[in-house]
Amino acid sequence: MRERAPLLACGAYALDCFINVLYDLAVPLLLKSALCDGGLGLSMREIGCVLSAASIGLFGSLPLQAPLTQRVGTRRSLAWANFLLLPVFLLLPALALLRRYSLSPAASPAVAAIVFPALVVTLALINCFGTLGFTLGNVLVNSSVPPSQLAMINGFSQSLSALARGFAPIVGGLIVSISAHMRVGGQFVVFAFMGLVALLAGAVVKSVPQADDA
Numbered sequence: 001m002r003e004r005a006p007l008l009a010c011g012a013y014a015l016d017c018f019i020n021v022l023y024d025l026a027v028p029l030l031l032k033s034a035l036c037d038g039g040l041g042l043s044m045r046e047i048g049c050v051l052s053a054a055s056i057g058l059f060g061s062l063p064l065q066a067p068l069t070q071r072v073g074t075r076r077s078l079a080w081a082n083f084l085l086l087p088v089f090l091l092l093p094a095l096a097l098l099r100r101y102s103l104s105p106a107a108s109p110a111v112a113a114i115v116f117p118a119l120v121v122t123l124a125l126i127n128c129f130g131t132l133g134f135t136l137g138n139v140l141v142n143s144s145v146p147p148s149q150l151a152m153i154n155g156f157s158q159s160l161s162a163l164a165r166g167f168a169p170i171v172g173g174l175i176v177s178i179s180a181h182m183r184v185g186g187q188f189v190v191f192a193f194m195g196l197v198a199l200l201a202g203a204v205v206k207s208v209p210q211a212d213d214a
Contacts, residue, residue, distance in 0.1 A: 005144040010157040013137040015201035017161040021168035035100045038187040057127030078136040082202030086195030093187035
């Protein structure tokens with residue numbers, strides 16, 4: 001049981017790092033891409049404002065982390081932080097479609113008014129879950145071995161995560177290139193893939209033996 005826990009914890013942490021790089025690749029493209037290509041068609045100023053406002057999610061995880069881990073444990077908190085990424089990832093291309101509709105003559109002003117607040121909230125949630133995944137992933141890795149093995153496990157986890165970060169741009173670029181040629185739903189393919197990787201990361205976390213939960 002003790003031998004499985006470090007490997008699974010390091011694997012989950014590497015998957016979260018993989019997702020983080022894919023996110024940094026895909027989101028700016030979605031925000032900048034034209035409406036006809038399934039993007040949001042935002043200007044550089046609008047992108048800056050949206051990303052700045054959504055950064056509150058990076059700090060929103062701070063008051064959540066301690067109560068969550070005390071109530072349900074590190075393992076469950078980390079697993080659900082990954083599981084919840086799938087629906088919020090899929091909200092992003094859905095909001096792109098909503099923005100395209102909101103600019104049509106048939107749309108009411110109320111539809112146009114909710115696009116930007118909904119976009120900020122969605123990005124803030126992703127930032128929150130992503131920050132939880134990064135911090136709790138580190139906690140899970142460090143709690144999976146005795147103190148005498150912390151240096152070894154941290155070296156291994158950082159090497160594995162570096163490998164994941166290195167492959168992520170290649171994989172992400174390939175998926176973005178393939179989906180760009182799809183007439184319908186191309187952006188959904190990119191974010192659905194990210195969500196599926198997040199589900200895999202959550203499943204790996206759930207597989208860490210219960211006795212090793214922090």
